[in-house]
Amino acid sequence: MTHSPLPDPPGADLGRVRDWVREAVQLSRPIAVLTGAGMSAESGVPTFRDALTGLWAQFRPEELATEAAFRDRPQQVWDWYASRRAAVAGVEPNAGHRALATFQAREPGRLTLITQNVDGLHQAAGSPGVLALHGNLAEDRWLDSPRACCDASVAAGTLTDACPPACPACGNLRRPAVVWFGEFLPEQALRDAETAARTCALMLVVGTSGAVYPAAGLAFTAHQAGARVVVVNPEPSELDPVADVVLRGTAATLLPALLAP
Ligand code: OAD
Secondary structure (H helix, E strand, C coil), rough: CHHHHHCCCCCHHHHHHHHHHHHHHHHHCCEEEEEEEHHHHHHHHCCCCCCCHHCCCCCCCHHHCHHHHHHCCHHHHHHHHHHHHHCCCCCCCHHHHHHHHHHHHCCCEEEEEEEEECCCCCHCCCCCCCCECCCEEEEEEEECCCCCCHHHHHHHHCCCCEEECCCCCCCCCCEEEEECCCCCHHHHHHHHHHEEEEEEEEEEECCCCCCCCCHHHHHHHHCCCEEEEEEECCCCCCCCCCEEEEEEECCCHHHHHHHHH
């Protein structure tokens, strides 16, 4: 008589992943972590799609986060980013960000942290060398290549209710230093992230819907290269199919449990 295997008891998957983390440490194998907006949800930052509420509910991200939208409606796009900056101002890293930073301090060089987030919370938690694939919400840059007349400190003084800061001489606009749809990711950060994905033994994919490429493709790269892939997300994501284990829970509860010594 054959027996079908008993289902894993609750928590068994968590234990398996904890063992994988420990094994990677003991065998000096690299770990990569890819984070998305859900990583910061418990800090009170709305996820990218949740941010389109209230006044902004009528828009899709693809209608605001593009260069074409900014050239067409600079004030509207600037105002949307101002509302996102306001949402991020004053928020603190959560227990998940801190668990990653603590692990990195304890195991220097073991973990490459790749994020799609522009909120700076991994950096604020003290994580070194964060690969910020989508830029930084706190910074601006010139829309067009700056000319001799373009001085960022002068432009900063030109911000009015009616428009983003601009060079008073040539009109070049300041724009948020984030990656918009259709734009290239920062070359070096993407290259480093691809190397980490190709060479890691374990990849944790935390708080991302897995809908936006090339970031989401890093999980496929890791999987194809033979790494164990673990998704941490309270909801189904598009990366669940490549995961060896899916942990249905939140970043701030699961990461401290997974990364504790
Ligand atoms: P999304 O808003 O698409 O997805 C957030 C994910 O986080 C969802 O899968 C949620 O289920 C999950 N989530 C929510 N709360 C969570 C929690 N407490 N712990 C863990 N997971 C949680 O955000 P991203 O996948 O990051 O790009 O979006 C990717 C990119 O799309 C963004 O970086 C942005 C956007 O276009 C650019 O700005 C270029």
